[in-house]
Amino acid sequence: MDSLQQLKKDFDEVSDFLIALGDEKRQSIIITLLQADNCKGLRVIDLTDATQLSRPAVSHHLKILKQVGLIDMRSEGTKNYYFLSHSTTEIDKLKKLLNHVTTIIEKTVKTK
Amino acid sequence: MDSLQQLKKDFDEVSDFLIALGDEKRQSIIITLLQADNCKGLRVIDLTDATQLSRPAVSHHLKILKQVGLIDMRSEGTKNYYFLSHSTTEIDKLKKLLNHVTTIIEKTVKTK
DNA sequence: ATTAATGGTTTAAACAAACGAACGAATGGT
């Protein structure tokens, strides 16, 4: 497959991830989870306290973060515990793309 | 400085970059520039042809991409040539943040 | 100087995202 075509596909695959990660509110959720992930996860209410967002807003953002594989969930009765996904697949995919782009740019600069 | 506080700052600094990079239209512009950057850059009209966007739309997206340091411009009379920025500072910043996050996640998994 | 070409900007409209209020579903306790 054409390297350019591959690049197009790679970009497309990380689009949602980038959008999810670019939002300030979602960043606060991520940071809150990062600092608390030594325990078993946080509930929606914990996150509303920490981020100053309403419950529906937190719920909405958690859904988006879950869709892109950044976080995971575990239910205990009515209680849902959210935590950062233990797999870094999506992050790795983005890192790879960034490396690819950097390589092309550096090659271009050298050719100049 | 608190490592967490640092993380918060790092996230904040790449927000605009992530948002800029997440948009599909802007991705097509970037890809077009990537594949053509062996020459001296592309003009707005070249990009409208390649991306199927109107001239004002291209202009708008170029402005955003320029603001986050992803692309640069060179004027020759009335003609503006756009090309990918030769410095990868922003990309490197994002890579560093991703590494930081990955480190925290992996540490957490191990502790479990 | 006048005209043509290039491209940035402003404005208004279409579109999408984010939010809170209210509602609904499921579980747990009394």
Next chain:
DNA sequence: ACCATTCGTTCGTTTGTTTAAACCATTAAT
């Protein structure tokens, strides 16, 4: 069985983004 708790979802509103049409500024050419 009943009520409280937890959390997701739907709905309408607000807010922000994206876009094209029209306009303006600059340069180049005759």
